[in-house]
Amino acid sequence: MIKVVCAILEQFDRVLVTQRSERMQEPLLWEFPGGKLEPGEEEEECLAREIWEELSLRIQPILRLQPVIYAFPDKDIELIPYICTYQSGVIQLSEHKAYQWAHPQDLLSYSWCPPDIPVAKDYLRTKGAAS
Numbered sequence: 749m750i751k752v753v754c755a756i757l758e759q760f761d762r763v764l765v766t767q768r769s770e771r772m773q774e775p776l777l778w779e780f781p782g783g784k785l786e787p788g789e790e791e792e793e794c795l796a797r798e799i800w801e802e803l804s805l806r807i808q809p810i811l812r813l814q815p816v817i818y819a820f821p822d823k824d825i826e827l828i829p830y831i832c833t834y835q836s837g838v839i840q841l842s843e844h845k846a847y848q849w850a851h852p853q854d855l856l857s858y859s860w861c862p863p864d865i866p867v868a869k870d871y872l873r874t875k876g877a878a879s
């Protein structure tokens with residue numbers, strides 16, 4: 749099982765979503781940015797590292813949501829989402845093709861990596877319950 753940590757980064761009532769590039773696995777699908785947990789690494793530490801490497805942003809993980817287990821044809825992943833807040837930096841894409849600051853009401857209309865669909869739904873439920 750590959751553990752992947754992803755950031756649901758909130759700013760100004762929007763959420764950052766990123767599109768995987770042609771060269772990545774699951775090309776051109778949308779995801780919450782993040783990456784694989786390295787041996788000995790804490791989840792929050794992994795997330796901060798990945799978001800810095802991929803986007804040049806500093807973020808603060810604030811709430812862990814329900815992980816999602818998904819079986820791709822060639823691998824099983826556990827996708828572990830964290831709601832995060834923005835700290836500093838200007839987005840520079842080093843791996844992704846594109847990014848958007850999505851309105852929550854538009855989140856379910858993206859062409860997501862499959863495991864991200866239940867993550868997006870759980871996020872919307874969590875926010876609905878909080879307001």
Ligand SMILES: Nc1nc2c([nH]c(=O)n2[C@@H]2O[C@H](COP(=O)(O)OP(=O)(O)OP(=O)(O)O)[C@@H](O)[C@H]2O)c(=O)[nH]1
Binds near residue numbers: 774825861864
């Ligand atoms: N980062 C990220 N990966 C996801 C998400 N959803 C999802 O299915 N994945 C899958 O999880 C795996 C994570 O790989 P990655 O390429 O993003 O991670 P990484 O940067 O650490 O990988 P690498 O160092 O091997 O290139 C990919 O197969 C990716 O398609 C998501 O929301 N965020």
